[in-house]
Amino acid sequence: MPPATLENRPPLGRLYDVGGRRLMLHRSGTGEPAVVFLPGAGLVGLDYVNTQNRVAELTSSVIYDRAGTGWSDPVELPRTATAVTDELHALLPAAGIPAPYVLVGHSLGGGYARHFAQRFPDEVAGLLLLDPTHEDFLVRAPAQVPEMLEKMKSQELPEPTEEQIQRSRPALAEHFAAWPDSVRGPLIEHHLTAWRTAWNEDKNLYTEVADELRRAPDLPDVPLIVLTAMGHDATQAHLWPGDLLREINEIKRTIHAELAASVPRGEQRVLDDAGHGFMHEERPDTVLQAITDLLHAAKG
Numbered sequence: 001m002p003p004a005t006l007e008n009r010p011p012l013g014r015l016y017d018v019g020g021r022r023l024m025l026h027r028s029g030t031g032e033p034a035v036v037f038l039p040g041a042g043l044v045g046l047d048y049v050n051t052q053n054r055v056a057e058l059t060s061s062v063i064y065d066r067a068g069t070g071w072s073d074p075v076e077l078p079r080t081a082t083a084v085t086d087e088l089h090a091l092l093p094a095a096g097i098p099a100p101y102v103l104v105g106h107s108l109g110g111g112y113a114r115h116f117a118q119r120f121p122d123e124v125a126g127l128l129l130l131d132p133t134h135e136d137f138l139v140r141a142p143a144q145v146p147e148m149l150e151k152m153k154s155q156e157l158p159e160p161t162e163e164q165i166q167r168s169r170p171a172l173a174e175h176f177a178a179w180p181d182s183v184r185g186p187l188i189e190h191h192l193t194a195w196r197t198a199w200n201e202d203k204n205l206y207t208e209v210a211d212e213l214r215r216a217p218d219l220p221d222v223p224l225i226v227l228t229a230m231g232h233d234a235t236q237a238h239l240w241p242g243d244l245l246r247e248i249n250e251i252k253r254t255i256h257a258e259l260a261a262s263v264p265r266g267e268q269r270v271l272d273d274a275g276h277g278f279m280h281e282e283r284p285d286t287v288l289q290a291i292t293d294l295l296h297a298a299k300g
Contacts, residue, residue, distance in 0.1 A: 042198025
């Protein structure tokens with residue numbers, strides 16, 4: 001594997017060669033089972049580093065970047081869930097992290113975490129899904145939702161001006177104020193330049209990825225907690241009219257309850273004061289408690 005240059009060297013962790021691609025992974029703490037964070041679309045492993053550090057006081061705690069995101073090698077987006085889960089399945093042992101794992105999947109990462117558990121059931125000790133995507137959301141949503149999504153997806157995203165980028169910098173600096181000094185600057189610069197990633201990763205969410213989730217086997221009988229975010233989220237509020245967003249949230253609450261009920265040891269916990277995008281930062285104690293509960297259940 002060629003050495004990382006100063007331009008692409010991750011602020012934390014190291015690059016592992018998996019299938020000819022370099023993938024960033026950072027591990028803290030010791031113990032088993034390891035907790036592995038799967039980021040939402042447009043987010044990267046370092047967005048979860050504060051939670052990772054707290055989990056590292058309990059057991060091995062792992063953040064990573066999927067290919068095409070963060071400090072991992074680029075790849076064409078979007079990707080199939082199979083490609084993403086194959087990649088993670090190869091990366092973890094390459095980094096010396098033995099199964100089984102407690103997977104913490106956020107948003108799109110929640111769909112990937114489910115698919116990993118469906119495909120590799122013996123390698124999963126528990127699942128925490130943070131406001132996860134679901135394959136049936138679009139077919140159960142009001143007709144305006146797929147219509148608006150189709151319209152959004154058909155548009156070309158304009159390049160931001162230098163003035164717009166500079167105006168965004170202070171807001172990001174405020175948002176990441178609680179992050180460690182070593183990662184704050186690089187993370188801000190990453191989000192200023194890689195803002196198309198979420199758009200690109202989500203392109204096949206309700207087509208190819210949804211079909212993969214539907215065709216896969218049932219989830220294994222492992223402890224499962226679904227955290228449903230029902231609080232204000234600035235991005236969601238910008239995308240959807242207020243009445244429609246309330247209806248979307250109620251559908252989400254119902255689907256998450258059904259997902260939790262699909263396994264014997266499943267549980268839904270509703271957060272009325274956290275939004276979708278950074279619920280792990282808005283309610284860190286609740287997320288940490290859910291992980292702690294899963295670790296206890298896994299060690300049984």
